[in-house]
Structures are given as C-alpha cells and as structure tokens.
Amino acid sequence: MSNNVPEATVARLPVYQRALIELVREGASSTSSEQIASMARVNASKVRKDLSFLGSFGTRGSGYDTGYLLEQIDRALGLDRSWPVAIVGLGNLGRALANSQGFSSRGFFLCGLFDVDPSILGSRIAGVLVRHVDEIGADPDRAASPAIGVVATPAAYAQEVADRLVAAGVGCLLNFAPRVLSVPPHVLLRYVDLSIELQVMSFYLSHRGAGPGVPAGSAISAAASLPHPVGMNAGA
Amino acid sequence: MSNNVPEATVARLPVYQRALIELVREGASSTSSEQIASMARVNASKVRKDLSFLGSFGTRGSGYDTGYLLEQIDRALGLDRSWPVAIVGLGNLGRALANSQGFSSRGFFLCGLFDVDPSILGSRIAGVLVRHVDEIGADPDRAASPAIGVVATPAAYAQEVADRLVAAGVGCLLNFAPRVLSVPPHVLLRYVDLSIELQVMSFYLSHRGAGPGVPAGSAISAAASLPHPVGMNAGA
DNA sequence: GGCTGTGAACCACTTCACAGCC
DNA sequence: GGCTGTGAAGTGGTTCACAGCC
Known part of the structure; x- marks a missing residue:
C-alpha cells in the first residue's frame, strides 16, 4: 500500500474510521462497503476503491471484519503513534x-x-x-x-x-x-478558514433564487457591520 | 456567468477578494493575474480561468482595475447583501x-x-x-x-x-x-472538522516524503528535520 | 448468490499555449 | 510588447460494471 493514496481518499479515511468505531461499539463483528458507505454518506464503490489503496482487507462474498479493518485504517493513518x-x-x-x-x-x-x-x-x-x-x-x-x-x-x-x-x-x-x-x-x-466557508455559502445562497438575504444598504446590515450586531428587524 | 462556476473556483474567490482588498488598501489602482496569483499562492492561469467564469473584467495588455474587480467578485459572492x-x-x-x-x-x-x-x-x-x-x-x-x-x-x-x-x-x-x-x-x-485535519496530517507525517511536493525517498525529505512520534501501538 | 477488488469510462478541474486585443 | 481570455490537452478523482472469489 504505502504511498500512492490519493489525497481525497486520505481525507475520507477518518470518516470511515468513525463509522467503524461506531460499528465496533454496537458489537457488529462484520460489515460491508454498502454499510460503511451509508454511514459515511458516500457511495459504496468509493469505499471499496478507497480501501483498496491500503490493501485488500475484505472477504469476497461476506464483507469486512470491523475490528481488523479499523486496525488497518488506524495504521494507515499513522494513529498507532502519538x-x-x-x-x-x-x-x-x-x-x-x-x-x-x-x-x-x-x-x-x-x-x-x-x-x-x-x-x-x-x-x-x-x-x-x-x-x-x-x-x-x-x-x-x-x-x-x-x-x-x-x-x-x-x-x-x-x-x-x-x-x-x-x-x-x-x-x-x-x-x-x-x-x-x-x-x-x-x-x-x-x-x-471560517470566512471562506461563509463566503462560499453566500455564493450558493445568492445563486439559488432569492433567499432571506437582507439588502446591503438597509439599516439591518449597517448594524451588522458594527462590532456587536443585533439582528432581526422587519425584513426588506 | 451565473451558476456554472466550478465549486473549486468558488472556494478561491474569497482568497482573491482578500488579495484585492490588500491591493486596494495599498493604493494600487490596477493589477495583473500574475500579482493576484502570487498573493493567493496559485498560478496565474488559474486566476484568469477562475475570473473568466464570472465575466471578463480585465483589459488585455494592461490587467485588471483593482476596485472594479473587487466589486465584481463581491457581487458574484453575494456579498452585496447580509x-x-x-x-x-x-x-x-x-x-x-x-x-x-x-x-x-x-x-x-x-x-x-x-x-x-x-x-x-x-x-x-x-x-x-x-x-x-x-x-x-x-x-x-x-x-x-x-x-x-x-x-x-x-x-x-x-x-x-x-x-x-x-x-x-x-x-x-x-x-x-x-x-x-x-x-x-x-x-x-x-x-x-478538526480531527479529520489532524488525521490527514498524521497520515502524511507517518508516510513522510510522500507528501505533496517532495518525492518519496528524496534527500530533502529524508533530511527534512526530525520525526517525533511518541510511543507505538497505543492500543485501541 | 453475494460482495469485494479493479480495469475502464467518465467527469471535474488544472495547466498549457496561444489567439485576441490594448 | 504585454496581458487577458479561452480552446485544447493533461491530470486526478469518481463511477460504472464486471471478473474473481467465498
């Protein structure tokens, strides 16, 4: 396995890890790509492809052993150290x-x-x-x-x-x-970066049919630019 | 322009916006894709392509008007509202x-x-x-x-x-x-998600040399200062 | 029969390279 | 000459679809 793991895959491993921790806690001894996928809100082939970059830890026909898979992911993530x-x-x-x-x-x-x-x-x-x-x-x-x-x-x-x-x-x-x-x-x-996240949201809000945005020139937004804004007045 | 702006582009617009605010503050009345790119640490053609999704706001041969471009980005981001x-x-x-x-x-x-x-x-x-x-x-x-x-x-x-x-x-x-x-x-x-960020970092630390930028096994990455993990097999 | 692992097709984004315009 | 704007090529990542194995 080692090194050719795509960055996008690396960023999903912690999510799979969380799903597996949950499954282990519930006492599930085995699981499937489908189940992990639904817990991680991604699709199953992505889970299988992601895991395949680390090795092949499953059993065709029956799925993955939760504890073993969790161990493997932890090891790949370098969480066997501090x-x-x-x-x-x-x-x-x-x-x-x-x-x-x-x-x-x-x-x-x-x-x-x-x-x-x-x-x-x-x-x-x-x-x-x-x-x-x-x-x-x-x-x-x-x-x-x-x-x-x-x-x-x-x-x-x-x-x-x-x-x-x-x-x-x-x-x-x-x-x-x-x-x-x-x-x-x-x-x-x-x-x-909080302000990037917010601005991305602003983009989608404003390109998705007028939402509850308040026009910039209004009293409310003037208040909003002060250090201690107080929201909620009558709207536009 | 409207809605066909790639998500990756949307996420960079706030960074360009910041660069432009800085330029305006410095009193620069015009700028170039090259200058914005260096401030945003991306390459210049990315800046030009990103901006082209919003419209064509520059002038061939001379560059962009900082104030005008900033206005356009703000408008695209929906920051003309609150x-x-x-x-x-x-x-x-x-x-x-x-x-x-x-x-x-x-x-x-x-x-x-x-x-x-x-x-x-x-x-x-x-x-x-x-x-x-x-x-x-x-x-x-x-x-x-x-x-x-x-x-x-x-x-x-x-x-x-x-x-x-x-x-x-x-x-x-x-x-x-x-x-x-x-x-x-x-x-x-x-x-x-803080723990995802940390775990991604853990991955790169433990696969040192594989990180974006430096090829595995290169002299630089091997020499690049000390790994300091503590303890192994910190039991699950 | 069921589920994994994976080549191949597909798609999104990036980078290149240059035509177009000042 | 210089810099933008953009098709075209390249890259990385996702999804499909199925071969392989239990």
Whole structure:
C-alpha cells in the first residue's frame, strides 16, 4: 500500500474510521462497503476503491471484519503513534482548540502553547504551560518539539508564527488565521478558514433564487457591520 | 456567468477578494493575474480561468482595475447583501465563533444563538440573546430566520440540531461537530472538522516524503528535520 | 448468490499555449 | 510588447460494471 493514496481518499479515511468505531461499539463483528458507505454518506464503490489503496482487507462474498479493518485504517493513518501538537495564539479560538477533544484524542497530544500576552504567559490551559512565542523551538528536548503546528493568531502575525514553527521543525501546519501562508514544500499546510466557508455559502445562497438575504444598504446590515450586531428587524 | 462556476473556483474567490482588498488598501489602482496569483499562492492561469467564469473584467495588455474587480467578485459572492447566521451550541468553540470577526464582517450578521444549558440561556454573547434550542424557527419574523446555520454542539446532538435548522429554513449548514450529517439535497452542507485535519496530517507525517511536493525517498525529505512520534501501538 | 477488488469510462478541474486585443 | 481570455490537452478523482472469489 504505502504511498500512492490519493489525497481525497486520505481525507475520507477518518470518516470511515468513525463509522467503524461506531460499528465496533454496537458489537457488529462484520460489515460491508454498502454499510460503511451509508454511514459515511458516500457511495459504496468509493469505499471499496478507497480501501483498496491500503490493501485488500475484505472477504469476497461476506464483507469486512470491523475490528481488523479499523486496525488497518488506524495504521494507515499513522494513529498507532502519538504526534506532538503545538498551538500558537490563545485567544478565544486557540483556547477552544486547546480544550477540545481533537487534541487529547488518541494519536495526538499537546506539547506546547504559545502566545505573547503577558497576562496569560505562565498560566496553564488544558494542563499545559503557556510560554512566550520566542520560546518556540527553544526546547532542546527533541520529544518536546512539535510535529504539527496550529496557527490561531490574528492574521497579521500568522506568517511570522508559521516561519517560527517551520524553523522549529514541524512537518505540518494547520492554519486558522484568515491569511494565505507561505511555507517550504516539505511542510504540509492546511487551512481552516471560517470566512471562506461563509463566503462560499453566500455564493450558493445568492445563486439559488432569492433567499432571506437582507439588502446591503438597509439599516439591518449597517448594524451588522458594527462590532456587536443585533439582528432581526422587519425584513426588506 | 451565473451558476456554472466550478465549486473549486468558488472556494478561491474569497482568497482573491482578500488579495484585492490588500491591493486596494495599498493604493494600487490596477493589477495583473500574475500579482493576484502570487498573493493567493496559485498560478496565474488559474486566476484568469477562475475570473473568466464570472465575466471578463480585465483589459488585455494592461490587467485588471483593482476596485472594479473587487466589486465584481463581491457581487458574484453575494456579498452585496447580509446573510443572517444562527449558531447552535455555545461551548468554547461556539462562543469563540460568535465572537469572531467572521460573522460580524460584511456579508453576515448573527441573528440567533441557541443552546440548552440553563446557566447561559437569557445571557448575551456578542450582543445576541442566547435562547433555547426549542426556539429555533419559532420566531414568526421571516427576517429573523437564519439563512446559514452553524452546528457547534457535541457530536451526539448534531443531527437533531441540523434537522431543526433545516426545518427552520436554512439554506446552508456549517458543521463543526465531528459527525457526518444528513440533510435534504437543497441544503448546502459543509464541514469544518478538526480531527479529520489532524488525521490527514498524521497520515502524511507517518508516510513522510510522500507528501505533496517532495518525492518519496528524496534527500530533502529524508533530511527534512526530525520525526517525533511518541510511543507505538497505543492500543485501541 | 453475494460482495469485494479493479480495469475502464467518465467527469471535474488544472495547466498549457496561444489567439485576441490594448 | 504585454496581458487577458479561452480552446485544447493533461491530470486526478469518481463511477460504472464486471471478473474473481467465498
């Protein structure tokens, strides 16, 4: 198997994994591509083709053994190890991330939290000490150095933070700042961008027969552009 | 133009928009596909092809007028209106979202916040009253009804919340819960899934060298700093 | 008979290369 | 000459349809 797995397939493996965890929990000892597909809301041949990139783990005529398949997917995803993650920027979002299940779940652990705000430096979030951004990569202990860096700073600082994380040796960057970043080619960069998601939705809403959108010039949208918008007035 | 814009193109328009806002702020009155491309980290023909789906806004030989192009992109994205957004689930993540720039920015406004926790019902977050989930869609005022619903609840409640938002008439759902949702075909569903992002990164870390960009086994990728997984076989 | 694994057809998006226009 | 706009070629991913195996 190894390396020729399409990116789109990789992104679906965690979804199959979740379906399998659910099935195992329910006590189902075997399953089918059809069943996984319906849980993952994709079609069955996609499931079969995706799994075939990892190997052939099923039995013709009867399906897949849930536990075994789950193991294989976990192994393919590299979840038989734990990757150290550092979060930079501990505003509302960064703190929410630090406290979220995602990082404490199997496969990952928080190895560092960084910010510049003196009022939180030295405190602990999710049990981890908050250090100054200048200390990124300063720890001589290799095992304390992050494999994954999460950027949750304001947009203006995102590139500099990314540069520091790269210098500290991260292999992957997950960027929550609304900013295009530049990283060397050996670093995998992924974006989670709320404003892009919203704008894509706006596109579809406005190209799908007039929905409940409020014209931009109206009082309501003027209010909406203030820091603390209050919605709901009479509509257009 | 209208509706035949590829989804991949739609997702890049906000990035071009950002680049143009930056250019306008710098006072640049005109620009080129090459310049936009370098700011968006894509290649120039992609920019030209993407823009050509919206119309032909440039001038051969000289480029694009920044202000005019920005206007056209905003119009294509439907940002000449403001869309009402409701957030359901006001834990750490939901609160961070409610307070984030994304929603108060041009094009969107918070029209409702919903939860079930009695200790926050009736309070205000980002200036908006927190109401009980049962009140989703209960408001007879059509303008108060959300066009976009954001699901930020624990996974277990996500499907039920999605159903309620759909019943209340949302056209789009943005799901932050680690759960596959089922919605009717007329509703646009998008996911922001931290654990998928992390697991994709785990895949690339453990298949290092296979990542996009650097061929497997190359000197660069082998030399490219340390892998730091911790522990093996962390039992399922 | 039933379900997996997979070549082949298909489709969406990207990239190329150049015609068209300033 | 320079840069846009766009057919055409190329690429990656999805879906089909069926051979292979239990």
